[in-house]
Amino acid sequence: MEYNKTLNLPKTKFPMKANLPQKELQIQKVWNELKLYDLIQEKNKNKRKFILHDGPPYANGNIHIGHALNKILKDIIVKYKSMSDFSVPFVPGWDCHGLPIEFQLFKKLGISKNEIERVKFRRKAAEYALKFVKVQREEFKRLGIFADWENPYLTIAHSYESGTIRVFKELVKKGYIYRGLKPVYWCLSCETALAEAEVEYMDHSSPSVFVKFALTEESLSLLGKEKFTFLPSVLIWTTTPWTLPANQALCFHPEFDYAVTHCEVSSDKEDVLIVAKDLLPSLMDKIGVKKYKIIKVLKGKELTGIKCRHPFLEKISVGVVDNFVSLEEGTGVVHIAPGHGQEDYAVGLRNNLPIYSPVDEKGKFTKEVELFSGRNVWECNSEIVEKIKELGNLLYTEEIVHSYPHCWRCKNPVIFRSTEQWFMQVDKNNLRHIVFAESGKVNWIPSAGEKRMKAMVENRPDWCLSRQRYWGIPIPVFYCQGCNEPLLSEEAIEKVEQLFGKEGSDSWFIRKPEEILSPEIKCQKCGKKIFRKEEDILDVWFDSAASSEAVLKENDFLSWPADLYLEGSDQHRGWFQVSLLISCALQNKAPFRSVLTHGFVVDGEGKKMSKSLGNVIAPQEIIKDYGADILRLWVSSENYSEDIRLSDEIVSQSVDTYRRIRNTIRYLSANLSDFNVEQKVPYEELEEIDKWALHKLQKLIGDVICGYQEYQFHRVYKLIHNFCAVELSSFYLDVLKDRLYTFSADSGERKSAQTVMFDILLNIVKLLAPVLSHTCEEVWPYLFQKEKSVFLSDFPLENKESENNGLEEKWEKILKVKGIVTRALEKARGAKIVGNSLEAKIEIYTADADWYQFLQENKNVWTTVFIVSQVNFFNREGSSDAYSDGNLLPLKIVVSFALGKKCVRCWNYSECVWEDSSHPQLCQRCLKVVQNMVSNA
């Protein structure tokens, strides 16, 4: 007789080999057909809401690993919350406007801004963005992300654009919006503003000049009581002499030492110069001074407020301090023209200097600079140098070649030129303080986010909202054709808001002002009724900053504020900050209760991923080779609060972990092929070890829930993996084999094991579903549940009634004994005494009365727990050659080959009577089982 046919061996159709890349597609197809996302919403519609507001990724290009990480983290939360008593509508979003798209498209079309009509271009840009929305949507769906994919929010949707204008309107109403000057890159030949991405750095030859700014009489006292034979001068260095007419200040570093130095410039010329002390030797060498003497040394901050004469104009330049001043080159004093440089502009703002820029759009000096009026700034460079020399304020000049920004189209050098821009005032209505206070109420995860946000808000300048671009939401402002006064009226903007809601923002460039405005409206200043439209568009950050207003407020099934924003840590500066700013301006309140940030994906060495380093790993590759669940498992395994590493080694670790979990699930299900829920054994009747396993399961459930609630998914990952590998595979399931396989199929003992295995399987599948979504859905049909999907089931709750801490303590001790026995067995295996552990007979010796009693009390479990054929124990000290485990346990173990005969069915050895003539190779236990089967057959 083939006795293995009488065994209850595992049986399942659930494949060992996952073949995820294919299998996942089938599962996703089923999800689609079920309309699972809708079913989940329907199921949870009356529960309390949890709003995770999606930060819109930029709709250009395929998704990269950072996108995958971000959306998977969100998805884990959405799924966990959806299964745990929350209604979690998740509306994905895309950022569709902005320079990167515009830039890419112009490149693709091979043309520049002036070579295409604006509306025509905008239609192409919209098409381009929508194409990538579709691409990314498919890629996100391929990751197994659940969301309202059919109804995402797009920043180019009419309703969204209208919502953005509404936000602008509210800001105008509350007085946040003003017009001011700001320097931007400007191409003189194209007569246009350029974005940073549109300038290229190329070598350029410029005059390098060292120029004196003489102190005024009144400032001499700042230098102390010294009498000077020569009027001291502050020495600056610049490579853009043409910006000198716009000079407003001289900037010192507050902490640097500045030397007031007497120099013999030449045999007949002497000077007193103020420069950074550390630069003195190289500087004197450069300008050819052989003899010099330091008269006095001052800290930069002591020079604050010093007044100097302009080197060739009748005006005063004032001393200011700033940390950006460096000792790399020059004199340690920086000439500041706030209208002609970014750094200068920032210094200007901090010191309330005029943003002065007397240069027109063709790059010619305006009438304000009489000397050079109407002349091109480049042409004037040399004349300015001549003029300074003439007045004796030039100490040194040479031509230098350096890297300088050029226009990407016409390749000419560009300048910084101030133009009128729209701003949002950060200090209006106490906004900065409100933002600060609201930040303090937000739950930042990790908590350092609060510090980072506050530091940023504290220092940020007003927000420049204007962009001289094509692809964005227009700034809804009209100008009087008569007096050029901007029309900043709530009523007018509301017309635009309504128009965009109907026709979208392209209509701004199609409709005439009179088609938009009501006929009664007139200029508040001069009363004229003819207007022109603003050409500039809004900074793309304004679009996304409006999302909580344009999405959460506009949809009844959502709510405001959001419970959670979850993005990369770069968004402290980006989306979080601008959203906070807008929300506090409009609502005096943060738009989010919690903000969770994750780090960036870096390679195995912790270096950033870049094409040039060749260490980029694409999510598409991982999906193709291993499947989305592997990627999801990797996401869950990493502590995302820091940098997140990814390498081939790390992926293969996820693959290994996946296999272990999958096999454990498969094995559990394979042993449940003849089990159904009606056969469940009541708790009281369970075998003790089964109660122990149930206890462990409940603890696991509690810990895993804790992990999910605190968004610590790597804890979830570790807990479940350890449970599968340690509690289940290496112990419980291994020990159970004898009972499952050899006991009669319907025996209470076997059903007891199956009852618990079923519980374990069902719960593990649910616990893992937010992470291994496809795999858990794949096993779901093997669990005969009423729900059509694991995601329509309820998340487990920790059942404390199935817990028994006393039992756990006792089994901990039993496991310790198993530990020493397996070590003894391993030694015996090495000595070729036994191979398979069932070939072993174990003798345990202990002189310790308590331990002996413990062994005695549990005498029924030992063979099972050790998976050996025989166990004897003795209340006496074992011989010296018996195995002992240091002094960890007062036990000594002797391993010998088991006594008696091996039963061919259960492989246990026994000395029982082998009497049955028809089954002479069966032990008594198996004999009964087999006889039973035969009589039942």
Added chain:
RNA sequence: GGGCCUAUAGCUCAGUUAGUUAGAGCGCACCCCUGAUAAGGGUGAGGUCCUCCGUGCAAAUCGGAGUAGGCCCA
């Protein structure tokens, strides 16, 4: 250059209020099994807790400096 963050075994992570010999799982090596089989079990080897200095009776843990890396600015 500035703000924020990180550094524990080959990998992913623990390590509480400073308190025995710094832990887990995986991987690796070796062994067993062949009734979870492109599986399963066992044993074992792996650590300058990034470096240096300091404070403590005592430091992975607290303080300072540095190195390497990340994000954001400049």
